[in-house]
Amino acid sequence: MLNYVLARLLTFIPTFIGVTLVSFSFIRALPGDPIQVMAGERGISEERYAELAAQFGYDRPIYVQYWDYLTGVLQGDLGVSFVTKRPVWDEFFSLFPATLELSICAMIFAVALGLPAGVIAAVNRGKFFDRALMSTALVGYSMPIFWWALLLIIVFSGNLQWTPVSGRIGLQYYFPDPTGFMLIDSLASGQKGAFLSAVRHLILPTIVLGTIPLAVIARQTRSAMLEVLGEDYIRTARAKGLTPARINGIHALRNALIPVVTVIGLSVGTLLAGAILTETIFSWPGIGKWMVDSIFRRDYPVVQGGLLLVAVLVMVVNLIVDMLYGLINPKIRKR
Amino acid sequence: MSLLRIRNLSVEFATASGRFRAVDGVDQDVDEGEILAIVGESGSGKSVSMLAVMGLLPWTATVTADEVSFDGQDLLAMDAAARRKMIGKDLAMIFQEPMSSLNPCFTVGWQIREALRIHLGMGRRERQARAIELFEQVGIPDPEKRLGAFPHQLSGGMNQRVMIAMAIACKPKLLIADEPTTALDVTIQAQILDLLTALRDETGMGLVLITHDMGVVAETAERVSVQYAGQKIEEQRVGPLFRTPHHPYTAALLDALPERATEKHLPTIPGVVPGQFDRPEGCLFSPRCKFADAKCKAQVPPALGPDLGRARCFYPLNTDERVAS
Numbered sequence: 046m047l048n049y050v051l052a053r054l055l056t057f058i059p060t061f062i063g064v065t066l067v068s069f070s071f072i073r074a075l076p077g078d079p080i081q082v083m084a085g086e087r088g089i090s091e092e093r094y095a096e097l098a099a100q101f102g103y104d105r106p107i108y109v110q111y112w113d114y115l116t117g118v119l120q121g122d123l124g125v126s127f128v129t130k131r132p133v134w135d136e137f138f139s140l141f142p143a144t145l146e147l148s149i150c151a152m153i154f155a156v157a158l159g160l161p162a163g164v165i166a167a168v169n170r171g172k173f174f175d176r177a178l179m180s181t182a183l184v185g186y187s188m189p190i191f192w193w194a195l196l197l198i199i200v201f202s203g204n205l206q207w208t209p210v211s212g213r214i215g216l217q218y219y220f221p222d223p224t225g226f227m228l229i230d231s232l233a234s235g236q237k238g239a240f241l242s243a244v245r246h247l248i249l250p251t252i253v254l255g256t257i258p259l260a261v262i263a264r265q266t267r268s269a270m271l272e273v274l275g276e277d278y279i280r281t282a283r284a285k286g287l288t289p290a291r292i293n294g295i296h297a298l299r300n301a302l303i304p305v306v307t308v309i310g311l312s313v314g315t316l317l318a319g320a321i322l323t324e325t326i327f328s329w330p331g332i333g334k335w336m337v338d339s340i341f342r343r344d345y346p347v348v349q350g351g352l353l354l355v356a357v358l359v360m361v362v363n364l365i366v367d368m369l370y371g372l373i374n375p376k377i378r379k380r
Numbered sequence: 381m382s383l384l385r386i387r388n389l390s391v392e393f394a395t396a397s398g399r400f401r402a403v404d405g406v407d408q409d410v411d412e413g414e415i416l417a418i419v420g421e422s423g424s425g426k427s428v429s430m431l432a433v434m435g436l437l438p439w440t441a442t443v444t445a446d447e448v449s450f451d452g453q454d455l456l457a458m459d460a461a462a463r464r465k466m467i468g469k470d471l472a473m474i475f476q477e478p479m480s481s482l483n484p485c486f487t488v489g490w491q492i493r494e495a496l497r498i499h500l501g502m503g504r505r506e507r508q509a510r511a512i513e514l515f516e517q518v519g520i521p522d523p524e525k526r527l528g529a530f531p532h533q534l535s536g537g538m539n540q541r542v543m544i545a546m547a548i549a550c551k552p553k554l555l556i557a558d559e560p561t562t563a564l565d566v567t568i569q570a571q572i573l574d575l576l577t578a579l580r581d582e583t584g585m586g587l588v589l590i591t592h593d594m595g596v597v598a599e600t601a602e603r604v605s606v607q608y609a610g611q612k613i614e615e616q617r618v619g620p621l622f623r624t625p626h627h628p629y630t631a632a633l634l635d636a637l638p639e640r641a642t643e644k645h646l647p648t649i650p651g652v653v654p655g656q657f658d659r660p661e662g663c664l665f666s667p668r669c670k671f672a673d674a675k676c677k678a679q680v681p682p683a684l685g686p687d688l689g690r691a692r693c694f695y696p697l698n699t700d701e702r703v704a705s
Contacts, residue, residue, distance in 0.1 A: 277480040283436055284475075285495050285546070286468030299485040376484045376532045 046368075053364050060360060061353075065118060068352035069111055072345055078103065079127045079343045101127075114349065123353070124346030126339075133350035137332060142225025143213060144324065144331030148316045150247055151255035156309065159259045160298075163266025163305075168293050170271060178263065185260035190319055194253040194326045201249060208249050211328035215242040254323045258312040265308045269301035276300070302373050310366030314359045382409040383554055383586045384433065387447040391425070391432050391610075394440045400656045402428045402441075404610035410554060415580060415587045417601030417618070419594065419633070423653045425610035426590045430556045434473050435463050451553055469499040472547035476559040478539035482531035488542045489527030492549055499550045514545040517582075518575060537568035541575070548579060554586040555579075561596065573600050594637050598622060606630050609653050609664040616689040624698035626684070626691040629665045663693070671695050 080089065080097045089097075098104045102113070117124060123133040162182075166175040202210045209215070213227045220234035228247070231239035273279065274297055282296040317333070324333035332351060339347035391403040403425040410416050418426045432443045433455065448455045450471055455463065467473075475481045483491060492514060493507040502510065508527075515523030518541040531539055540560060547555055557576060561569035577600055580587050589600060597604055597618065604621045606614040606629065614627040625631040634640060635647045651668040654660060658667075662679045666672040676694055683690045688699065 277475060277477055278483040280436055281475065281481045281543070281546075282483070284434060284468060284473045285498070286464040286466070287494075287498060288464065291498075296483055300483070374485050375530045 046371075050364070050368070053367070057357075057360055061357070062115075064353055064356040065115055065349070066111070068349045069114060072340070072343070072348045073107070075340075075343065077343055079345060082341075082343045083127075118350075118353065123350035126347050127344045128339075128342050128347075133346050136335065136347065137351060137354055139225070140330060140332050140335050143227070143329060144317070144320050144333060146226045146228065147247070147250055147254060147323070147329060147331060148313075148320060150251040151316060151319075152258065152309070152312070154251050154255035155258035155262055155312070159262030160266050160305070162263040164270055164293055164298060164301075166263070166267045167270030167274065168289070175267075179267065182260040182263045185256045186264075188256070190253060190257065190322050191326060193256060194249070194323060197249050197253060198326075207245075209242075209246050213243065213246050213329065214239065215246075218242060250323050250327045250329055253326070254316060254319050257315060257319060258309070261308050261312060261315075262305060266301060266305050269304045270297055273297045273300045299373065303370055306366055306369055306373065310363050313362045317355050317359065381452065383412045383414075383451060384408065384410040384588075385447060385449045386429070386433070387445060389429055389432060389443070389445040389448060391428050391437065392442045392444075394442070395656070397656065402610055403432065406607070406610070406612045408605060408612070410586045410588055412553065412586055413580065413584045415577070415589060415600060415602045417589045417591060417597045417604045418607060419591060419597055419604060420607035421592060421653050423609070423655070424607040426607045427558050429607075430473070430558065430588060430590060434467055434471065434556065435460075436473075465499075468495060469550040470553045471556075472550070472552040472554070473556040473558065474540070474543045474547050474560050477563050478536050478543050479531065479563070481543055482539055484531055487528050487530055488534065488539075489529075492527070492542070492546050495546055495549045510549070511545075514549055515541075517548070517579070518542075518545045519571075520545070536564050537572065540564060540568075540572055544572075544575065544579070548583065548585070551583060552585055554588065556588045556590070558590045559592070560589070562591075562593075569596070570599075576600070594633060595639075606633070609659075611664060611692060612683075612690070613665065613693070614689045614691045621689070626689045626696040626698055627665075627693050628669050628671050628695075628697060630689075630691075631697055632668075 080094060080101070080103070084094075095104070102110060114124070121134075123137075125132055126136055129136065162178055166178045169175050198210055201207045214231060215238075218231065218234070218236055218239045220230060220236060220239065222230040223233075224230055227243040228240065231243040270293070274293075278300075279292060279297055282292045287296070320329075320331060321333035321337055323329065324331045325337050328334070332355070336348060336351045338344075339351065386406060386408040389403055389406045389408070390401065393400045393402055406425070406429050408416075408418075408429070418430070420426045428437070428441075431437050432441070433448060433450070435455075437443065445456060450466070453466070458466075482488060489508075489511055492511045496502045496507045496510055511527055512523045515526060520526050520538060520541050526534070526538075531542070534542065544560075555576075560576070561572050564572060573596060576587060576589070579585070589596070591597060601618050603617050604615065605612055606621075606627065608629050614621070614625065614630045616626075621630065622634065625634055629649075632647070632649045636649065638646060641647065649668055654664060654667070660666055661677060663669070663672065663676045663681050666676040669676065679694075681692045681694045683692050684696060688696050
């Protein structure tokens with residue numbers, strides 16, 4: 046197991062370098078640079094521009110800049126935000142809990158609904174429920190996420206006034222946030238109604254962010270279940286006189302989980318990508334919104350650092366998923 | 381009163397190309413403590429008829445029968461919940477492929493203890509003790525350690541022993557073994573058959589052995605039922621069947637045994653079992669039968685009396701006088 050993890054960690058190195066290269070060059074490929082953005086519409090004199098460029102090191106050859114950046118990263122230095130002058134590392138970790146909270150809720154939402162839906166669809170294969178569920182899942186998967194968000198806001202926030210439109214908590218609440226997770230902090234603050242307000246703020250972003258993973262998980266669970274239900278050991282389970290609920294929910298689902306866990310792992314990437322849109326629409330102060338803002342500001346260090354941290358996160362999650370396979374199906378452990 | 385009593389059982393499958401009759405009007409009786417072998421080629425409906433008794437057929441199958449009763453209870457009138465209480469407990473079944481018949485995600489001990497918990501409601505300690513006892517009974521060495529093993533860590537023979545232990549866990553009155561030795565190598569085959577016979581002697585349960593191997597039949601069975609293309613075509617006690625088969629198909633099967641071959645080439649039965657589209661008008665075996673004449677091809681032969689093994693044939697073999705047709 047240890048050897049396996051080490052081997053996997055080695056494969057991180059090329060991915061890691063690739064991500065730094067891509068993030069470094071993409072943000073520079075965009076027209077404009079941080080100095081121009083800062084100068085705004087008034088513009089800036091040639092001399093002042095050259096002075097600032099020299100100050101930030103943008104006058105040097107591009108490969109020198111990249112080398113500087115890479116050696117910095119390897120020493121744990123992601124640079125300082127151009128705009129706020131705070132270290133990228135600090136900014137990331139002050140905003141990350143918000144994204145993590147939202148992502149976890151979205152994932153719970155997707156798994157809690159997607160797994161049972163997939164199982165029920167597989168068991169009732171070809172019947173009305175199966176067809177209805179699978180077409181809904183297809184719609185959910187194909188729907189543009191920003192449009193779906195706006196639709197929900199119009200109905201639930203606009204017409205019905207059930208949920209707030211944006212933010213993480215009502216403005217009347219103020220309390221320290223030691224964990225950065227609003228649900229925990231609001232509960233710890235002991236303020237009346239704070240927790241409920243945090244929950245209400247979470248509902249719509251959770252649904253929006255969780256919709257695509259939900260659709261993918263439901264469809265994957267269904268097809269994995271269909272395959273497993275034809276296996277000999279399911280016949281054995283039936284010959285033991287077990288109830289259908291036990292056969293489907295324990296004997297079949299455990300075997301069907303492997304491909305489902307794979308898509309859950311892959312969904313983490315989708316989730317972080319989706320967080321960018323979702324957080325922007327709901328003004329959710331997480332890393333998604335932070336990155337979008339930084340791209341508009343051409344805040345090179347933030348975009349580079351943020352992308353890198355997100356990429357590392359996705360790689361680590363997928364490594365954990367691979368290790369989970371062995372836990373679910375001991376037969377895979379041998380390999 | 382027999383333990384398992386089947387009258388006029390038919391099973392039809394709805395397929396994309398129409399209905400297919402896999403079992404066609406089969407009668408079967410199994411007494412307590414008896415070993416009945418059901419023999420036939422692939423596609424003769426021997427497994428399907430027993431799966432129908434267990435209620436394990438897929439939803440595409442339609443089961444009709446005049447009577448299917450087990451231990452005095454009518455299985456046809458029984459609802460699914462009542463049947464679940466019975467199968468796995470009084471009526472158990474083991475299958476052909478032991479490696480794929482056990483769930484790869486759970487230890488074999490877990491799978492056995494599950495049966496004990498569901499049907500007998502035993503406590504944790506009791507289950508563990510009984511599982512160890514069962515493993516000893518089916519000849520698995522070092523049972524405490526093996527209970528913690530996963531199916532992929534055991535050999536095919538061991539897994540079949542696990543399947544048997546699981547099937548006899550609740551002391552069933554009847555065990556149906558569907559080609560239990562086909563996937564195993566020859567030395568292990570003999571061990572498993574000995575085990576099944578020994579367990580029958582010990583517990584007095586009935587045993588239905590589904591097989592296509594006449595060698596297995598000779599070694600193990602007491603009574604033999606020969607099936608062909610979904611019909612039961614002959615039934616005799618094992619001794620008389622081997623000495624004086626009445627149906628030409630049975631005789632041809634016996635001739636094809638390597639042990640009985642007298643010539644250099646092993647005799648074979650030409651052709652294959654008729655399928656969905658080439659089902660003959662008259663006797664189902666007539667296209668492959670060397671004795672068949674125009675009558676055989678035109679009319680369906682009725683089953684003869686018990687003295688002639690209930691053979692479905694106009695011209696049964698090994699009789700002193702031909703039955704008048």
